[in-house]
Amino acid sequence: MSEANFDPLELRNALGTFTTGVTVITARGSHGNPVGVTANSFNSVSLDPPLVLWSLAKNSGSLPVFEEAEYFAVHILSNEQQEISNRFAGRGADKFKDLDVPNGLGNTPLLADCCARMQCKTAYRYEGGDHVIFVGEVIDLVHSDATPLAFQAGKYALASRKVDETPLLSSQNDQNSAFSEDYLGYLLWRAYFQFHTMARKQAAIAAYSDLEFLVLVTLFHSSERSGNDLSAAMSYEGSVQDTSSAIKNLITQGLVKSLGTSSKQKFSLTEEGREKTLSILAAAKSTESEFLNKLGMWESVALKNLLKQFITETDPGLPHLWENSHDTH
Amino acid sequence: MSEANFDPLELRNALGTFTTGVTVITARGSHGNPVGVTANSFNSVSLDPPLVLWSLAKNSGSLPVFEEAEYFAVHILSNEQQEISNRFAGRGADKFKDLDVPNGLGNTPLLADCCARMQCKTAYRYEGGDHVIFVGEVIDLVHSDATPLAFQAGKYALASRKVDETPLLSSQNDQNSAFSEDYLGYLLWRAYFQFHTMARKQAAIAAYSDLEFLVLVTLFHSSERSGNDLSAAMSYEGSVQDTSSAIKNLITQGLVKSLGTSSKQKFSLTEEGREKTLSILAAAKSTESEFLNKLGMWESVALKNLLKQFITETDPGLPHLWENSHDTH
Numbered sequence: 001m002s003e004a005n006f007d008p009l010e011l012r013n014a015l016g017t018f019t020t021g022v023t024v025i026t027a028r029g030s031h032g033n034p035v036g037v038t039a040n041s042f043n044s045v046s047l048d049p050p051l052v053l054w055s056l057a058k059n060s061g062s063l064p065v066f067e068e069a070e071y072f073a074v075h076i077l078s079n080e081q082q083e084i085s086n087r088f089a090g091r092g093a094d095k096f097k098d099l100d101v102p103n104g105l106g107n108t109p110l111l112a113d114c115c116a117r118m119q120c121k122t123a124y125r126y127e128g129g130d131h132v133i134f135v136g137e138v139i140d141l142v143h144s145d146a147t148p149l150a151f152q153a154g155k156y157a158l159a160s161r162k163v164d165e166t167p168l169l170s171s172q173n174d175q176n177s178a179f180s181e182d183y184l185g186y187l188l189w190r191a192y193f194q195f196h197t198m199a200r201k202q203a204a205i206a207a208y209s210d211l212e213f214l215v216l217v218t219l220f221h222s223s224e225r226s227g228n229d230l231s232a233a234m235s236y237e238g239s240v241q242d243t244s245s246a247i248k249n250l251i252t253q254g255l256v257k258s259l260g261t262s263s264k265q266k267f268s269l270t271e272e273g274r275e276k277t278l279s280i281l282a283a284a285k286s287t288e289s290e291f292l293n294k295l296g297m298w299e300s301v302a303l304k305n306l307l308k309q310f311i312t313e314t315d316p317g318l319p320h321l322w323e324n325s326h327d328t329h
Numbered sequence: 330m331s332e333a334n335f336d337p338l339e340l341r342n343a344l345g346t347f348t349t350g351v352t353v354i355t356a357r358g359s360h361g362n363p364v365g366v367t368a369n370s371f372n373s374v375s376l377d378p379p380l381v382l383w384s385l386a387k388n389s390g391s392l393p394v395f396e397e398a399e400y401f402a403v404h405i406l407s408n409e410q411q412e413i414s415n416r417f418a419g420r421g422a423d424k425f426k427d428l429d430v431p432n433g434l435g436n437t438p439l440l441a442d443c444c445a446r447m448q449c450k451t452a453y454r455y456e457g458g459d460h461v462i463f464v465g466e467v468i469d470l471v472h473s474d475a476t477p478l479a480f481q482a483g484k485y486a487l488a489s490r491k492v493d494e495t496p497l498l499s500s501q502n503d504q505n506s507a508f509s510e511d512y513l514g515y516l517l518w519r520a521y522f523q524f525h526t527m528a529r530k531q532a533a534i535a536a537y538s539d540l541e542f543l544v545l546v547t548l549f550h551s552s553e554r555s556g557n558d559l560s561a562a563m564s565y566e567g568s569v570q571d572t573s574s575a576i577k578n579l580i581t582q583g584l585v586k587s588l589g590t591s592s593k594q595k596f597s598l599t600e601e602g603r604e605k606t607l608s609i610l611a612a613a614k615s616t617e618s619e620f621l622n623k624l625g626m627w628e629s630v631a632l633k634n635l636l637k638q639f640i641t642e643t644d645p646g647l648p649h650l651w652e653n654s655h656d657t658h
Contacts, residue, residue, distance in 0.1 A: 006470045008376050014472035015373045015381070017444035018350035018405045019488045043372045045384050046458025047337050052344070053382075053462070053575045055374050059455045076347045082491070115346035126455050133382065135457060141335045143343035146563040148490045150348040152477060157488040158349045160631065162411070163638040184525050184617045184629075187636040192517040194643050199514055288513045294642045295402075298482075301512075302489065303635040306628060307516040309492040313623045314523050318442025328545060 016153040022077045024088045025054055025102075026109045027062075029070035034109040035062040035269035038089035039150050041131070042074060050138040051123060055131040061091065063132065064207050069122060074135055078146035079301055082156055084111065085149065105139060116143035135255040147301045160302035195291060202283035204276075211246040213280065216255065217268070220277045224259055224268040345482040351406045353417045353522045354383055355430075356391075356398035362392040363425050363438040367418035369480045370460070371403060379467040380452060384460040390420065392461065398451060400435035401465055406443040407475035408630055409419045409561035411485055413440065414478065434468060439604070445472035520616060524620060531612035533605075540575040542609065543583065549606045553597040 005027045020040040028034050037056060045051040052074060056063055066072060070107070077085055081174060088095050101109035119137025127133070137174070150157040199205055205213060214234055219225060225233075227244060234241040247267055250256040257272030259266045292300040339468055349369040357363050366385060369416040374380040381403060385392055395401060417424050425577060430438035433448045449465025456462070480487040510516070517619070529535055534542060543563055556561075556573055563570040576596060584602030588595045598606060621629040 005468075008379075010472070011379050011467060011470060014445035014447065014470050018352070018371060018373070018479055019348055020350070020372070021347035023347070023363075034620060036365075037556045041374065042347060043349070043370050043384075044347070045462060046460045047340060049458045049462075050337075050340050053384075053408060053457070053459040055372075055382075067493035074615050076343075081490075104654075111529075118343065124456065126462070127453065128382070129378045129380040131375045131380075133455070133462075133464075135372060135455075135462075139334075141340060141343050143339070143346060146346075148346045148481060150479070150481070150488065152479070152488045155490040159479045159480065159486040159488040159489045160638075161484040162408075163634055163641065165512060169566050170408065182633065183613065184620060184633065185521075185528055185613060187633060187640065188521040188524050189516070191639050192521040192637050193516075194640060194645060195514050195517050199641070209506060209629060225421045250535060275621040284514060286534055287407065291513060291639070291643050295639055299635060302631070303639060304511065304513065305492055306489055306635060307379055307520050310520050310620070310624055310632060311516065311523060312492065314527070316523060316526060321416060 004265075006113065007114055012075045017222055019150055019152040019157070019159065021115075022081075022085050022149045022151050022156070023054065024075045024077060024084060024111060025056075025066075026071055026073040026075070026111065027066050028103075028107045028109060029065040030068060033065070034101065035065045036088045036095050036109065036111075037062050040083050042076075045135060049123075049198055051135055052118060052120060052138060053129050053135045055133045059130075060167070066134060067125065069108075069131070071104070071121050072122065073104055073108045073110055073132070073141075074118045074120060075111045075114040075120075076134070076143075077149045078113065078115050079149050079158060080146065081113065085156070113145070113146065115146050115148045122282075123151070141168060145297070147298045152189040154312060159307050160299045190288050194288070198291070199287040202287060204279040204283035208280070209246065209249075210252055211241060211243060215243055215246050215250060216273065216277045216324075219256065219267060219269045220274065222320075224266040224275075230267070280328075331376065342482075348479055348481045348486070348488065349509045350444075351410075351414050351478045351480050351485070352383065352559060353404045353406060353440060354385075354401055355404070355440065355592050355611040356395050356401040357438060359397060360434075362394070363430065364394045365438065365440075367414050371405075373654055374464060378452075380464055381449060381467060382462055382464045384457050384462045386460055388459075395463060396454065396461070398437075400437045400468075401449050401451065401463070402433055402437045403447045403449060403465070404440045404443040405447075405472075407442065407444045407473075408478050408487060409443065409475065409515075410478060440450070441477065443473070444469070444475045444477045460477045460606075474626065476627045487627075487631040487634050489572060489628045490625075516605070524616065526612055528616040528622070531616060533608040533612035537609070537624045538575065538578075539633075540570060540572060541579055544572055544575050544579060545602065545606045545609060548585065548596060548598045549603065549610070551593040555595050559596070592625050 007065055012272040023039050023042045024036055025039055026034060026036040036059060039054045042054040045053050056066055101111060104110045107203060108119060121139050122134060123137045124135040125132055150159045184269045215230055218230060218233055230243045231241055234243060247256060254270055257270050258265050259268060303306060351373045351533040352368050353365050354368055355365040356368050367387060367521045368383045371383040374382050385395055418631050425438060430440060431441045447467045450468050451463060452459055452466045453464040485506055544559055547559060547562060556576060559572045560570055563572060576585060584605055588597060
């Protein structure tokens with residue numbers, strides 16, 4: 001009988017504002033059967049002795065095994081392990097199918113490629129309403145630099161460290177101004193422009209105009225394309241691109257060749273064009289690596305994630321540059 | 330005496346890969362003294378009855394109060410409450426100074442503006458090594474849509490939901506290719522271009538060229554500027570901008586006026602220019618709002634955070650557009 005003045009959904013929503021990681025916790029039953037459950041109720045408790053806790057629903061089919069297991073293993077999942085999280089969150093009978101799970105302490109099945117894996121000896125089991133709280137002493141520990149998987153408001157998430165606001169110019173701008181360096185358009189432009197500026201300093205890229213760069217890379221991805229198709233791929237409302245002079249320059253340099261004539265005319269890379277484009281791609285990749293290293297790997301994953309989300313959710317229907325279907329519809 | 334084969338720092342680093350939110354937990358002592366501590370050891374336990382837990386170091390000065398308190402309040406902090414987190418994480422004597430803290434159940438001091446606030450009745454206190462584990466029954470609950478503050482690897486963070494990868498074209502690109510729509514340069518350009526395309530569809534903005542737009546907004550932010558200064562603010566290596574014809578057009582339209590002559594010549598907005606620029610800024614802001622609404626508020630905060638971090642950490646020293654100091658050095 002609860003004294004609460006709210007319903008369970010409201011509680012769930014409120015608790016969802018507390019961000020967590022995602023763990024899979026495994027153990028082995030006395031008959032040799034492995035169990036594993038996805039839990040975000042994990043947390044650290046004590047450093048000396050090293051204790052962690054998590055809780056499991058009393059109606060979980062795995063409860064009897066965890067209640068008698070001397071050991072369990074906590075796997076803090078990485079960004080790459082969403083599928084593992086889904087697999088162990090279900091009630092499937094064979095959660096370990098096709099997984100390579102070496103045995104740990106007490107033959108506990110161990111998962112690979114986590115952010116951290118802690119083998120624990122069960123220290124306490126405590127009453128926790130409709131859950132049992134398990135406290136384990138960490139006996140063995142491995143961890144990696146993999147990007148952690150997070151969970152917030154009922155959805156998988158990625159966390160990125162907060163910036164110190166001072167290096168940017170917000171303080172120099174009028175705080176009451178309608179327009180500042182907090183403006184999304186400025187931030188997107190500035191980030192793009194910084195990247196573009198550095199990429200163009202690479203010798204392999206500096207030799208070509210932006211349009212020549214795009215023609216080379218597009219032809220690299222698709223075996224052949226018509227001139228109209230190349231122009232269409234790079235044209236957006238308000239910025240129609242004529243690629244004909246870029247193509248002509250590239251033909252003169254022996255990087256692009258013409259196939260067929262008039263209305264059937266298509267273009268493709270020459271062998272030399274392919275080689276030069278490979279150098280361009282390597283230079284572009286090296287700029288990307290340099291920038292991502294400066295930002296840090298976890299933040300890089302989060303930034304790409306957010307940009308993809310932004311692009312997908314605000315896409316006004318612009319063509320995608322390296323899509324392979326321009327000629328087919 | 331621990332059986333562990335690792336040192337405390339290694340454990341701390343491994344535990345840091347488990348992302349958490351940040352809470353402040355408060356109570357009132359029997360002599361009326363309020364206590365509050367920052368804790369990321371919070372988690373949910375049970376829905377029926379509604380139980381949550383957190384743990385407190387046995388050497389905490391606040392422990393005696395929490396051990397005798399019948400009630401405590403958990404505040405899940407928002408992105409805006411980093412200062413509150415820092416304040417309650419310290420050992421300061423007067424953590425509540427200048428805070429408006431109404432009394433809750435058992436006169437527990439309550440903080441405002443959190444993502445969620447749960448007033449709890451202490452249900453259990455459990456042994457947890459160098460910590461005590463507190464389990465409380467949630468009696469009263471409020472929550473908001475504020476962006477949650479997260480904590481990962483020892484730093485404040487923001488979490489943003491993961492995208493489903495399918496809507497983007499990664500599957501259509503050659504997975505082994507050196508270049509794809511996962512390329513940061515493409516993602517930044519695409520995101521910027523989609524924003525720019527939509528902003529330019531606004532009637533108030535469509536009437537002006539990009540350069541005229543920038544001149545108007547820059548003059549709006551600084552009372553007056555020289556032509557050279559305006560050009561310098563918009564020029565970056567490889568893209569020198571001549572603003573003179575943009576300025577001339579704006580003067581013809583009565584939006585910009587010239588002050589002084591020859592080497593001392595400066596420009597500023599006319600009254601009409603100020604009004605038109607206000608419409609431009611309103612249109613730009615409305616595009617931003619539209620995009621941020623599509624992305625969702627929590628993700629918008631995270632995206633801006635990451636773009637600022639990216640810009641700060643990869644800044645090759647380009648001028649900042651609306652910085653006020655161009656004329657002073």
